[in-house]
Amino acid sequence: xxxxxxxxxxxxxxxxxxxxxxxxxxxxxxxxxxxxxxxxxxxxxxxxxxxxxxxxxxxxxxxxxxxxxxxxxxxxxxxxxxxxxxxxxxxxxxxxxxxxxxxxxxxxxxxxxxxxxxxxxxxxxxxxxxxxxxxxxxxxxxxxxxxxxxxxxxxxxxxxxxxxxxxxxxxxxxxxxxxxxxxxxxxxxxxxxxxxxxxxxxxxxxxxxxxxxxxxxxxxxxxxxxxxxx
Numbered sequence: 001x002x003x004x005x006x007x008x009x010x011x012x013x014x015x016x017x018x019x020x021x022x023x024x025x026x027x028x029x030x031x032x033x034x035x036x037x038x039x040x041x042x043x044x045x046x047x048x049x050x051x052x053x054x055x056x057x058x059x060x061x062x063x064x065x066x067x068x069x070x071x072x073x074x075x076x077x078x079x080x081x082x083x084x085x086x087x088x089x090x091x092x093x094x095x096x097x098x099x100x101x102x103x104x105x106x107x108x109x110x111x112x113x114x115x116x117x118x119x120x121x122x123x124x125x126x127x128x129x130x131x132x133x134x135x136x137x138x139x140x141x142x143x144x145x146x147x148x149x150x151x152x153x154x155x156x157x158x159x160x161x162x163x164x165x166x167x168x169x170x171x172x173x174x175x176x177x178x179x180x181x182x183x184x185x186x187x188x189x190x191x192x193x194x195x196x197x198x199x200x201x202x203x204x205x206x207x208x209x210x211x212x213x214x215x216x217x218x219x220x221x222x223x224x225x226x227x228x229x230x
Contacts (some may be wrong), residue, residue: 001076008057026038042127082176085170086145087145087148087169087170087176088145089142089144090143090148090208090210091141091143092140092142092143143208145169148204148208148210149167151204152169152178152180153166153167155203156180156200158197161184161185161187161188161189161192161193162182162183162184162185162188162193163184163185164180164183165180165220166180167179167180167185171213171214173210175213175217176212177212177213177214177218178201178215178216179215180197180215180216181217181220182217182218182219182220184219184220188221190219193219194198194217199219
């Protein structure tokens with residue numbers, strides 16, 4: 001939940017709380033300017049409601065369903081990342097198929113893989129991240145996005161002051177974006193950790209050929225507030 005949403009919920013909560021308190025206090029006669037016997041709705045509104053008959057209930061039900069749907073969408077937005085979908089798997093082409101020039105990585109299209117070729121999966125942490133996977137076609141290598149994420153997480157976790165790390169790799173091969181959350185141990189030197197993160201991302205770029213266009217790192221310190229490092 002970002003800051004804008006927090007402010008919105010605070011305002012809505014305050015308005016609803018004040019409205020509820022006002023109605024309750026008026027009902028108990030604690031507001032001198034308001035007669036406790038006063039009806040909540042004016043006579044004109046009540047008369048119009050009775051005139052509409054069944055239609056009034058239908059309109060009220062429709063408004064209630066609409067508000068409920070908007071509430072569900074608002075609640076869902078708090079749990080869905082606004083950073084885009086996770087990066088799909090990548091396809092690397094053998095330079096022999098491109099005239100001896102290494103083709104840049106590209107996102108693998110959704111759907112079944114082509115048959116007839118070997119496939120290797122590489123991460124960014126070390127050379128030991130290669131794993132077997134389904135065939136990507138002759139002369140092509142499928143790089144699992146999950147392996148890339150695991151490689152970054154394992155590389156960042158090597159820092160002695162990093163307790164936990166969670167990484168999201170979003171975008172695509174042309175526009176990769178890295179979002180990380182680090183939980184640090186007590187006494188961690190944040191500038192030193194920031195420098196280590198930069199070095200880790202440099203290793204990621206050198207290993208994969210992907211240069212992140214956006215990097216957002218949230219650092220959580222023990223017994224302290226969170227810091228956001230870009």
